[in-house]
Amino acid sequence: xxxLEYLGDPIMRGLFLPGIVTxxxxxxxxxxxxxxxxxxxxxxxxxxxxxxxxxxMGVAAxxxxxxxxxxxxxxxxxxxxxxSFCLAAAMIVAWMSERRGTSADxxxxxxxxxxxxxxxxxxxxxxxxxxxxxPGWESVLFGxxxxxxxxxxxxxxxxSLAILVVLWWERRKLIFWAFDETSAPAFGAPPRSPRIxxxxxxxxxxxxxxxxxGVVLATAVLVLPGATALAMSRKLSHVxxxxxxxxxxxxxxxxVASMELDWPPGACIVGAMTLLYALARLAGLAREGGLxxxxxxx
Amino acid sequence: MSRVTPPTPxxxxxxxxxxxxxxxxxxxxxxTSISFAVxxxxxxxxxxxxxGGKSTLLxxxxxxxxxxxxEVRVCGRSPREARRExxxxxxxxxxxxxxxxxxxxxxxxxxxxxxxxxPWKRVPSETRRRADEALSMVGAAELADRPIxxxxxGQLQRVMIARAIAPRPKLLLLDxxxxxxxxxxxxxxxxxxxxxxxxxxxxxxxxxxxxRTIAAGCDRVAxxxxxxxxxxxxxxxSPQVLGEVFRHDIAEVFGDVHVDAHAAATCHVDAGxxxxxxCCDHHGAPPSAGVTLNVSAKPASAAASVNKESPRENA
Numbered sequence: 001x002x003x004l005e006y007l008g009d010p011i012m013r014g015l016f017l018p019g020i021v022t023x024x025x026x027x028x029x030x031x032x033x034x035x036x037x038x039x040x041x042x043x044x045x046x047x048x049x050x051x052x053x054x055x056x057m058g059v060a061a062x063x064x065x066x067x068x069x070x071x072x073x074x075x076x077x078x079x080x081x082x083x084s085f086c087l088a089a090a091m092i093v094a095w096m097s098e099r100r101g102t103s104a105d106x107x108x109x110x111x112x113x114x115x116x117x118x119x120x121x122x123x124x125x126x127x128x129x130x131x132x133x134x135p136g137w138e139s140v141l142f143g144x145x146x147x148x149x150x151x152x153x154x155x156x157x158x159x160s161l162a163i164l165v166v167l168w169w170e171r172r173k174l175i176f177w178a179f180d181e182t183s184a185p186a187f188g189a190p191p192r193s194p195r196i197x198x199x200x201x202x203x204x205x206x207x208x209x210x211x212x213x214g215v216v217l218a219t220a221v222l223v224l225p226g227a228t229a230l231a232m233s234r235k236l237s238h239v240x241x242x243x244x245x246x247x248x249x250x251x252x253x254x255x256v257a258s259m260e261l262d263w264p265p266g267a268c269i270v271g272a273m274t275l276l277y278a279l280a281r282l283a284g285l286a287r288e289g290g291l292x293x294x295x296x297x298x
Numbered sequence: 299m300s301r302v303t304p305p306t307p308x309x310x311x312x313x314x315x316x317x318x319x320x321x322x323x324x325x326x327x328x329x330t331s332i333s334f335a336v337x338x339x340x341x342x343x344x345x346x347x348x349x350g351g352k353s354t355l356l357x358x359x360x361x362x363x364x365x366x367x368x369e370v371r372v373c374g375r376s377p378r379e380a381r382r383e384x385x386x387x388x389x390x391x392x393x394x395x396x397x398x399x400x401x402x403x404x405x406x407x408x409x410x411x412x413x414x415x416x417p418w419k420r421v422p423s424e425t426r427r428r429a430d431e432a433l434s435m436v437g438a439a440e441l442a443d444r445p446i447x448x449x450x451x452g453q454l455q456r457v458m459i460a461r462a463i464a465p466r467p468k469l470l471l472l473d474x475x476x477x478x479x480x481x482x483x484x485x486x487x488x489x490x491x492x493x494x495x496x497x498x499x500x501x502x503x504x505x506x507x508x509x510r511t512i513a514a515g516c517d518r519v520a521x522x523x524x525x526x527x528x529x530x531x532x533x534x535x536s537p538q539v540l541g542e543v544f545r546h547d548i549a550e551v552f553g554d555v556h557v558d559a560h561a562a563a564t565c566h567v568d569a570g571x572x573x574x575x576x577c578c579d580h581h582g583a584p585p586s587a588g589v590t591l592n593v594s595a596k597p598a599s600a601a602a603s604v605n606k607e608s609p610r611e612n613a
Binding site for chain 1: 360362381382384386388390393394395396398399400401402405406409410412413414415417445447461465
């Protein structure tokens, strides 16, 4: 197996290890957020924000902040630029849909396309200047987890830890708000801050997840593990545990498949997540069918 | 929910003094010069048409809107203070909650008790006991471990009431609590309110456009229609028409009923025990010279004969 060969070779292991650390950090944090994203039906806004990141990546590329050989400061600079674009996109979507009478999906569509266009133009200019040194479109769109360096891995680990701490700290307010947004303020829950907190966490996780799955597939990491877990359990603690488990199993399956078949890792990981979701749904349908049959017999 | 200071006894659990409110950009005010008081332990029904300002009144009571004119006091406090101290319970008109959420009924009822609990603190067993007690009071104890998404409409309503009373509020607000519930369900709802008042001594304010809900479960009735909307039928929705609408509804509850509506500043609804009630209603007329309903009714069991009071002019 190529995977065992790669992991047995100290040089190859050294190359892949930052990517694996990054992948584990992203998988855990996105799996926790995915439960809220699915339950609050925020996957489309996640899609909009992740595509808005494309504009930020374009600016970062023009400034030379791309590729695997960034220093920690450069990695943080790139992260900050992309995050700013994502936060700006989220705020513009909220502003357009709340104050201008534009529906949220229209606002997301407009912001998504505008930022993609800006990113495409800036990245084209940057790649043209860098020639073969540039990271290439494929890694931007679909991720290149196995080519990230330790700087990226450290940034991803720190950001993921920060997201998990905020999620834990705000868990009661977030859950009350997510469950019953209309009534929660009447019981002393803050009316707006949980949404803002969740949007900021979503932006942070999307920017981090782009290392794993790229602009196009980042949202999948924030949706599929949660959807899989919700198809398997109706207890919140179990749902979160299953979501994290599904994300980590998908990461392992995806990375192994990528190494064995020489396929893009981001696509393999998201493919594995999709497969697990399909299996969870099928198991759910079979269980419902079994229960219905048992009821009919009774 | 932890309370900062214990509420001191107040004659009025809820008091409005000259409250007016307009939404930004709205042509007409949502509420104009609203004044009323609700005594401790009383059940007040606020009756009015859809869009008549009932929800605005609830939001002001909950401190979710900023007052523009007048004063609102809840147990002697500002609405925000009262909400923070857990003195107000609220049952929403319709459950907008994400029922797919993987939560048990007990977890939902516990939510208002722990929402402001320090993150590092575990939920005390006493809190869970209070949630179970609230569920027991509304006859839903057996539902505690069921997933919230697996409940029927009636069960869900009881759970929402349990969630509202779990923090032991002094004032319980119910927004259109019997929408979509049949007559038998409405009767059970009225019995539940009576039981809650007896067991908790809670003051209850019910807002509804359904006179059956109000008449069956409240001691006192106020009519609220700060702006009747004439957009669809500018000249058709006269007080007389409205009176006719109410006549049919009241008749279902009280039997033989005669209703009239007149231009007057105050309104008296004599329901069953002939209690005398203030009513603020102005159907299309300027707020200060509101048209109100005069309704007198007797219980159906007493072969109700409801009198039409003579027209009165606004004082």
